[in-house]
Amino acid sequence: xxxxxxxxxxxxxxxxxxxxxxxxxxxxxxxxxxxxxxxxxxxxxxxxxxxxxxxxxxxxxxxxxxxxxxxxxxxxxxxxxxxxxxxxxxxxxxxxxxxxxxxxxxxxxxxxxxxxxxxxxxxxxxxx
Amino acid sequence: xxxxxxxxxxxxxxxxxxxxxxxxxxxxxxxxxxxxxxxxxxxxxxxxxxxxxxxxxxxxxxxxxxxxxxxxxxxxxxxxxxxxxxxxxxxxxxxxxxxxxxxxxxxxxxxxxxxxxxxxxxxxxxxxxxxxxxxxxxxxxxxxxxxxxxxxxxxxxxxxxxxxxxxxxxxxxxxxxxxxxxxxxxxxxxxxxxxxxxxxxxxxxxxxxxxxxxxxxxxxxxxxxxxxxxxxxxxxx
Numbered sequence: 001x002x003x004x005x006x007x008x009x010x011x012x013x014x015x016x017x018x019x020x021x022x023x024x025x026x027x028x029x030x031x032x033x034x035x036x037x038x039x040x041x042x043x044x045x046x047x048x049x050x051x052x053x054x055x056x057x058x059x060x061x062x063x064x065x066x067x068x069x070x071x072x073x074x075x076x077x078x079x080x081x082x083x084x085x086x087x088x089x090x091x092x093x094x095x096x097x098x099x100x101x102x103x104x105x106x107x108x109x110x111x112x113x114x115x116x117x118x119x120x121x122x123x124x125x126x127x128x
Numbered sequence: 129x130x131x132x133x134x135x136x137x138x139x140x141x142x143x144x145x146x147x148x149x150x151x152x153x154x155x156x157x158x159x160x161x162x163x164x165x166x167x168x169x170x171x172x173x174x175x176x177x178x179x180x181x182x183x184x185x186x187x188x189x190x191x192x193x194x195x196x197x198x199x200x201x202x203x204x205x206x207x208x209x210x211x212x213x214x215x216x217x218x219x220x221x222x223x224x225x226x227x228x229x230x231x232x233x234x235x236x237x238x239x240x241x242x243x244x245x246x247x248x249x250x251x252x253x254x255x256x257x258x259x260x261x262x263x264x265x266x267x268x269x270x271x272x273x274x275x276x277x278x279x280x281x282x283x284x285x286x287x288x289x290x291x292x293x294x295x296x297x298x299x300x301x302x303x304x305x306x307x308x309x310x311x312x313x314x315x316x317x318x319x320x321x322x323x324x325x326x327x328x329x330x331x332x333x334x335x336x337x338x339x340x341x342x343x344x345x346x347x348x349x350x351x352x353x354x355x356x357x358x359x360x361x362x363x364x365x
Contacts, residue, residue: 018308035134036133036134040133041131058260066187066190066191067187068184068187069180069184069187071132071136072180072187073180073184074134074185076176076179076180077134077136080137104186104187104189104190107186108183108186108187111179111182111183112179112183114179115175115176115179
């Protein structure tokens with residue numbers, strides 16, 4: 001598969017996927033003007049990746065500082081998709097990054113994690 | 129991806145429920161199972177919705193806090209901790225309009241530390257900064273009404289906005305302040321520094337809501353005269 005590389009803007013995060021590393025990285029802030037349009041390629045890409053017959057493992061790193069309501073809905077859908085893949089036996093892990101002094105962001109991670117049953121979900125404190 | 133895709137699960141549940149209803153539910157032997165499935169799906173989405181609201185309430189609060197901090201940073205002078213020129217100008221314009229509506233006086237003091245350059249040259253810039261801080265805080269505690277506003281206008285220059293204060297009262301307050309500053313002993317790194325201030329006073333009962341800058345330039349003229357007349361004094365035009 002090709003790599004996925006979306007540059008960050010003031011309102012949207014950087015999204016990178018390097019197939020050889022098997023890591024999807026979402027980092028920055030998420031207030032796209034059209035959230036659905038922004039994330040569509042990410043979902044398309046992930047669905048394609050998760051359908052690969054050799055079933056490679058996948059790590060998703062989420063490092064978001066601020067995100068709007070529709071972005072949190074996107075995250076719920078994304079985590080749901082990954083949880084479903086994990087349920088079917090795929091080796092999938094999510095790393096939720098937060099700054100050590102950002103208790104809110106830690107709690108957001110905990111909130112998202114509560115709905116998930118199969119996928120590994122790690123809360124990762126960032127080095128300041 | 130369209131909006132439906134963002135709410136794909138929700139749309140699917142709705143569509144299925146509508147189909148079941150349309151197909152004469154009484155004839156459907158699988159109805160309890162179908163109903164069970166729909167309910168499970170709905171419960172999951174309902175839980176997610178509650179989570180979304182919780183997360184977004186917190187996001188809004190977080191943004192609000194960041195916003196408050198930015199407002200504070202943009203209206204406060206970093207060195208002295210009192211309001212800055214930007215905030216002062218905004219408040220002056222507001223007070224000027226208010227005074228115009230109520231036909232009430234508004235007074236302005238323009239304060240300059242005498243021979244401040246000498247303080248810097250003699251004791252160093254750090255001592256100069258300590259003087260600015262001490263004078264700012266001392267001025268702030270001198271004006272006690274909540275409507276009074278003390279700001280650092282730039283360098284060693286301060287402004288005081290006194291709404292509903294007549295010229296005579298403003299001059300008398302200014303002279304008390306001058307006396308207080310003359311008596312103030314600023315301790316910094318073992319030194320005891322004393323300075324004086326000169327003050328220009330201007331009072332207006334604005335006739336028009338525009339032209340608030342006038343009171344500033346008049347106070348500036350009065351301050352110039354205070355300096356010309358030997359400093360450590362109050363002048364008004």
